[in-house]
Amino acid sequence: ESQAKAITAVGPNSVAAFDRACQLMPGGVNSPARAFGAVGGTPLFIESAKGPYLYDVDGRRYLDYIGSWGPMILGHQNPEVVAAIQAAILRGTSYGAPTEAESELAERIIEAVPSIDKVRLVNSGTEATMSAIRVARGYTGREKIVKFAGNYHGHVDSLLVSAGSAAATLGVPDSPGVTKGAGGDTIVLPHNDLAAVEAAFAAHPGQIAAVILEPVVGNMGCVPPCDGYLQGLRDITARDGSVLIFDEVMTGFRVAFGGAQQRYGVTPDMTTLGKIVGGGMPLGAYGGRREIMDQVLPAGKVFQAGTLSGNPVAVAAGNATLKRLKAQPPYEYLEKIGTQLANGLGQAAEAAGLPHQVQQVGSMLTLFFNGSPVTNWEQSDRNDRQQYAAFFWGLIRRGVYPPCSQFEAMFLSETHTEAMIDETIAAAKEVLQEIAA
Ligand code: PLP
Numbered sequence: 001e002s003q004a005k006a007i008t009a010v011g012p013n014s015v016a017a018f019d020r021a022c023q024l025m026p027g028g029v030n031s032p033a034r035a036f037g038a039v040g041g042t043p044l045f046i047e048s049a050k051g052p053y054l055y056d057v058d059g060r061r062y063l064d065y066i067g068s069w070g071p072m073i074l075g076h077q078n079p080e081v082v083a084a085i086q087a088a089i090l091r092g093t094s095y096g097a098p099t100e101a102e103s104e105l106a107e108r109i110i111e112a113v114p115s116i117d118k119v120r121l122v123n124s125g126t127e128a129t130m131s132a133i134r135v136a137r138g139y140t141g142r143e144k145i146v147k148f149a150g151n152y153h154g155h156v157d158s159l160l161v162s163a164g165s166a167a168a169t170l171g172v173p174d175s176p177g178v179t180k181g182a183g184g185d186t187i188v189l190p191h192n193d194l195a196a197v198e199a200a201f202a203a204h205p206g207q208i209a210a211v212i213l214e215p216v217v218g219n220m221g222c223v224p225p226c227d228g229y230l231q232g233l234r235d236i237t238a239r240d241g242s243v244l245i246f247d248e249v250m251t252g253f254r255v256a257f258g259g260a261q262q263r264y265g266v267t268p269d270m271t272t273l274g275k276i277v278g279g280g281m282p283l284g285a286y287g288g289r290r291e292i293m294d295q296v297l298p299a300g301k302v303f304q305a306g307t308l309s310g311n312p313v314a315v316a317a318g319n320a321t322l323k324r325l326k327a328q329p330p331y332e333y334l335e336k337i338g339t340q341l342a343n344g345l346g347q348a349a350e351a352a353g354l355p356h357q358v359q360q361v362g363s364m365l366t367l368f369f370n371g372s373p374v375t376n377w378e379q380s381d382r383n384d385r386q387q388y389a390a391f392f393w394g395l396i397r398r399g400v401y402p403p404c405s406q407f408e409a410m411f412l413s414e415t416h417t418e419a420m421i422d423e424t425i426a427a428a429k430e431v432l433q434e435i436a437a
Helices: 002-009 012-024 079-089 100-112 125-140 165-170 194-203 229-240 259-264 312-327 331-352 385-397 418-436
Strands: 046-050 053-056 061-064 118-122 144-148 186-189 208-213 243-247 270-273 284-288 357-361 364-368
Touching (some): 061 418, 194 229, 385 418
Parallel strands (some): 144 186, 208 243
Antiparallel strands (some): 118 284
């Protein structure tokens, strides 16, 4: 029945576009979550986007709560970002040689993010985490890394174990094709559990190159750090000489201008960035303490390179975005509408009598169909995915586009108005009543 509802919610042009795409690309998409596998049904094919809205190929409009999975904090087609991209294109799209705009972006990142003394620009979040791990291993001369179940760091082989939304969407715990060798030096621990981290360091003293985590997890739904967790990780890694890496691909310039490390006052050794830093263009970055980053070629010996790294068009989008975020910080407003949405969804689920949790950090939030607080993957795995799928399609039918998986956070932009949030809450209220009925 929910499949039938899903089909009526998607227009004929999207259905035709998906049929065509499925002949041409694996699953019809270039990134798996987009296929709507976690909620069942046909994905909407998008024609354009403006401000807080997406427009599909059937001419329907949706209030967008994924923002390209995080980057669009200024909304779609922010005029300053568009103008910067247009101007950059007219000067050439790639040179394979350094530009001054890269130094401008590096300065903006270094000024904003407390842990970063030096930075290297790459093309995606995956490249950022892959490179940060290599540099941490090169710097420490150690091989093991610690990651936490339910944290996603891109499709890096050694990090693609217990990887939250990615694995949950695929329906397999770990990806085929990742060799035992690639994952063999990865120690997977439960999230928000300092005792487990203490035990791992006691078992492998002087052998763990790095601990990597999402300081606020977005990839098992929004999961904030428990009290003292980030500081505890800081203390343990410092004591052992291990590199603490905050993967701020989602949280950087999102939960505060300086990311989660600014918001929670804990400074890691290295940080990875993506999404917002590229203003909607393909760009990532990794950085950290000077002596660590000076290990990277050609200053040091750790190899890392890229034909399109520091691409002038992507850098222009990043510079325009960070310039705007610094000059007119939207964070107070985003906090306000994030809280408005979180409270409204919580009240709506309460009124419908559905077991739920709303977890929010600023403009990142998740309504979990779960009776207990979600602090780690074991708990997130108990979410009622069917109820989420019904919630998703109910909102789609009402012109609201939430993430197509219970294991992904909603993202707000500064173009979302309080009136739009109220409309969304009203729509959610109807849908949740339907689900409870
Ligand atoms: N790290 C985190 C925390 C992410 O959320 C993501 C993507 O969602 C990545 C890394 C990978 O980034 P990308 O998809 O740009 O490779």
